[in-house]
Amino acid sequence: NAGVMQNPRHLVRRRGQEARLRCSPMKGHSHVYWYRQLPEEGLKFMVYLQKENIIDESGMPKERFSAEFPKEGPSILRIQQVVRGDSAAYFCASSPHAGETQYFGPGTRLLVL
Amino acid sequence: GQQLNQSPQSMFIQEGEDVSMNCTSSSIFNTWLWYKQDPGEGPVLLIALYKAGELTSNGRLTAQFGITRKDSFLNISASIPSDVGIYFCAGHLNTGNQFYFGTGTSLTVIP
Numbered sequence: 001n002a003g004v005m006q007n008p009r010h011l012v013r014r015r016g017q018e019a020r021l022r023c024s025p026m027k028g029h030s031h032v033y034w035y036r037q038l039p040e041e042g043l044k045f046m047v048y049l050q051k052e053n054i055i056d057e058s059g060m061p062k063e064r065f066s067a068e069f070p071k072e073g074p075s076i077l078r079i080q081q082v083v084r085g086d087s088a089a090y091f092c093a094s095s096p097h098a099g100e101t102q103y104f105g106p107g108t109r110l111l112v113l
Numbered sequence: 114g115q116q117l118n119q120s121p122q123s124m125f126i127q128e129g130e131d132v133s134m135n136c137t138s139s140s141i142f143n144t145w146l147w148y149k150q151d152p153g154e155g156p157v158l159l160i161a162l163y164k165a166g167e168l169t170s171n172g173r174l175t176a177q178f179g180i181t182r183k184d185s186f187l188n189i190s191a192s193i194p195s196d197v198g199i200y201f202c203a204g205h206l207n208t209g210n211q212f213y214f215g216t217g218t219s220l221t222v223i224p
Contacts, residue, residue, distance in 0.1 A: 004155075033212075042201060043156070043214040056210045091155050099205055101146060102212060104155035 002027065004094050004105035005074075012111045019079040019086070021108045025094030032075045033102060034060075034067060037089045049075060050098075082112045119202055119215030127223050132189040134218040136202030144205040145185040146212065147176050151198045159200075160187070192222045 005024040013019050025032050030051050035043040045059040049069035060067065064082075069075040079086055089109050093102035119136045126132060136145070144163055148156035160171050162178035162185060169176055175188045185202055202215040 006155075035214075042216045045211050045213070048210045059211075098210055099144065101144075101158060101161045102203075103158060104148070106155045109153075 004029075004092060004103055006092050006105035006108050008108060009106060010109050010111070012113065013082050014113050015083055016081050019082050019110055019112075021077040021079075021090050021092075021110070022074040023077070023092030023094075023105060024074040025092075026103055029094035029096050029103075031095045031098055031100075032069050033093045033095075034075075034077050035091045035093065037091060037107075039088075043091065046077070055098075079110075082110075084112050086110060087112045117202060117204060117213050117215040119218055121218060122216070123219040123221070125221045125223065126192055128192060128194060130192055132192055132196070132220060133186065134188075134200060135184060135186045136204070136215045137184040138204055138213075139183070140204075140206060141182040142204035143182070143207050144212075145176070145178050146203040146205075147174075147185070147187050148201045148203065149198045150201060150217075156201055189220075192220075194222050194224055196220060197222050 007022050032049045034046040037043050047060045047067045048056040052071050064080045066078045089107045091107045093104045095102045117138050146161050147159045150156045160169050160176040165182045166180050167178040173190045177186045199217045199219050201217050203212040205212050
């Protein structure tokens with residue numbers, strides 16, 4: 001039973017470009033959560049999605065950031081017109097039901113030059 | 114958002130020593146989770162707690178869900194070098210969708 005998969009593991013972008021981060025939840029999990037982690041800091045919640053629906057996006061910046069979890073395929077976190085401050089590790093977690101234990105992927109480390 | 118205070122922030126211990134860390138909140142949680150994160154990796158679940166007073170072990174690790182439901186403790190017995198990493202607590206309220214994460218305890222084990 002494969003765990004949560006994220007790709008790419010590392011992503012380098014120049015300022016102004018777009019970053020697309022992908023997350024495939026564990027088999028049987030329909031709830032996906034995205035977190036951001038800055039160096040030496042804890043995990044900050046960004047967005048919670050269930051298949052085809054955004055349930056809670058209270059932690060996601062209103063501009064440039066968007067997330068989706070289509071009926072088929074992985075969840076995507078999209079950052080448009082990246083700035084240096086977007087450099088961070090982005091983690092995805094999944095759970096079988098809302099409020100249940102979350103299992104994390106290995107993360108995508110985004111570096112904006 | 115909810116504040117989870119995790120302490121200590123960092124620990125430097127000798128191999129073989131026991132370790133204790135805790136997490137406190139101003140709110141009542143119905144679930145507590147403890148994770149370990151190695152450098153460059155994602156957090157790995159260690160222990161999940163679902164009931165006040167619950168005491169759960171996973172090998173040398175033991176965690177407790179505080180009676181007040183506002184705190185949780187993680188103990189590691191007889192530490193070994195591979196215990197090095199950052200330990201995070203996470204709590205879930207009765208309402209809402211989020212797990213709230215503590216700021217982490219960085220553990221260094223000196224051989």
